[in-house]
Amino acid sequence: MLENAQMKIAVFSTKQYDRASLEEANAGRHELHFLEPHLDEATAPLAHGHDAVCAFVNDRLDAPVLELLAAGGVRLVALRCAGFNHVDVSAAQRLGMTVARVPAYSPHAVAEHTVGLMLALNRKLHRAFNRVREANFALEGLLGFDMNGRTAGVIGTGRIGAVVARILQGFGCEVLAFDPFPEEHCRAAGVRYVSIDELLSASDIITLHCPLTAENHHLINADALARMKPGVMLINTSRGGLLDTRAVIGALKSGRLGHVGLDVYEEEGEMFFEDLSSTILHDDIFSRLLTFPNVIITGHQAFFTREALENIASTTIGNITEFETTGRCTNAVTVNA
Ligand code: NAI
Numbered sequence: 001m002l003e004n005a006q007m008k009i010a011v012f013s014t015k016q017y018d019r020a021s022l023e024e025a026n027a028g029r030h031e032l033h034f035l036e037p038h039l040d041e042a043t044a045p046l047a048h049g050h051d052a053v054c055a056f057v058n059d060r061l062d063a064p065v066l067e068l069l070a071a072g073g074v075r076l077v078a079l080r081c082a083g084f085n086h087v088d089v090s091a092a093q094r095l096g097m098t099v100a101r102v103p104a105y106s107p108h109a110v111a112e113h114t115v116g117l118m119l120a121l122n123r124k125l126h127r128a129f130n131r132v133r134e135a136n137f138a139l140e141g142l143l144g145f146d147m148n149g150r151t152a153g154v155i156g157t158g159r160i161g162a163v164v165a166r167i168l169q170g171f172g173c174e175v176l177a178f179d180p181f182p183e184e185h186c187r188a189a190g191v192r193y194v195s196i197d198e199l200l201s202a203s204d205i206i207t208l209h210c211p212l213t214a215e216n217h218h219l220i221n222a223d224a225l226a227r228m229k230p231g232v233m234l235i236n237t238s239r240g241g242l243l244d245t246r247a248v249i250g251a252l253k254s255g256r257l258g259h260v261g262l263d264v265y266e267e268e269g270e271m272f273f274e275d276l277s278s279t280i281l282h283d284d285i286f287s288r289l290l291t292f293p294n295v296i297i298t299g300h301q302a303f304f305t306r307e308a309l310e311n312i313a314s315t316t317i318g319n320i321t322e323f324e325t326t327g328r329c330t331n332a333v334t335v336n337a
Pocket of ligand 1: 216
């Protein structure tokens with residue numbers, strides 16, 4: 001027990017890197033209990049007697065879990081992520097719990113990984129890497145295209161989308177964007193806001209940077225895919241539910257999609273962040289995606305830079321301290337947030 005500890009926090013889904021960054025940012029301020037399991041109905045009782053839980057993207061924070069947490073005395077859910085699509089915020093409000101998030105920790109981390117996926121897919125770096133290791137120096141099958149002069153469509157120009165737009169403009173791309181709330185600074189930098197229809201039909205590269213909401217679930221479905229240019233590159237580093245993965249597989253088979261880069265997946269909760277290399281994958285849709293040579297999947301690692309981890313930890317501890325001292329949180333999310 002720490003002498004100067006104020007809040008007791010149950011930290012779920014802890015990895016070694018979470019522990020290291022949170023302990024450094026906390027500097028003994030609060031009492032952190034690190035737990036490896038995901039948060040769900042079975043593990044929620046582990047938080048009994050704590051003031052707060054600290055949770056990540058694949059922890060379950062639906063009404064039944066929140067009710068168990070509230071009954072155990074938890075008053076704060078401190079998310080160590082930006083997205084809160086996995087939290088039943090209305091239920092939390094009804095239970096008198098505050099939900100705080102880390103609204104921005106490094107848009108650069110996610111934007112740079114997004115562009116990394118584009119470059120790897122375009123120039124087929126994943127295939128070239130393997131070939132050269134086998135002394136196969138043939139170039140057939142590795143043909144790419146100049147990014148310069150291509151049209152890129154950015155869906156969602158908030159913190160991350162705006163950085164992606166800027167990097168792509170640096171490559172000489174024409175950047176189109178769709179966002180219900182256009183950003184003046186993007187417009188001033190030459191981003192052209194268009195309708196979603198125009199973006200889908202005019203872009204050579206389409207990249208998703210909007211949050212997942214009930215309204216835009218499966219934003220990219222069979223109908224949207226049919227409106228895209230044949231051979232288009234599609235990138236999703238935002239949230240898996242934005243894509244209808246079955247429809248994506250259909251479009252890969254027909255050739256409508258020429259390249260797909262994913263850092264997120266609809267059903268990632270059971271797989272991502274774990275080493276499953278000695279087990280059998282039971283998700284046939286995911287397994288099918290892995291068979292395409294023009295698909296690259298990373299396991300929700302776009303955020304994973306040193307700078308981002310430090311910012312996540314310091315903002316999370318700041319959220320907890322603010323809640324403890326004022327009973328409120330600047331980074332709280334509400335139903336209308
Ligand atoms: P942000 O809140 O700064 O920007 C989101 C933008 O999307 C806003 O401008 C908003 O008006 C726009 N938007 C909302 N609904 C839209 C729709 N239906 N169509 C088009 N635009 C829409 O969020 P930020 O920080 O840029 O993050 C974006 C998303 O990236 C997060 O919601 C999260 O899901 C994802 N993310 C992924 C990470 C990863 O490691 N793969 C890490 C961090 C965030």
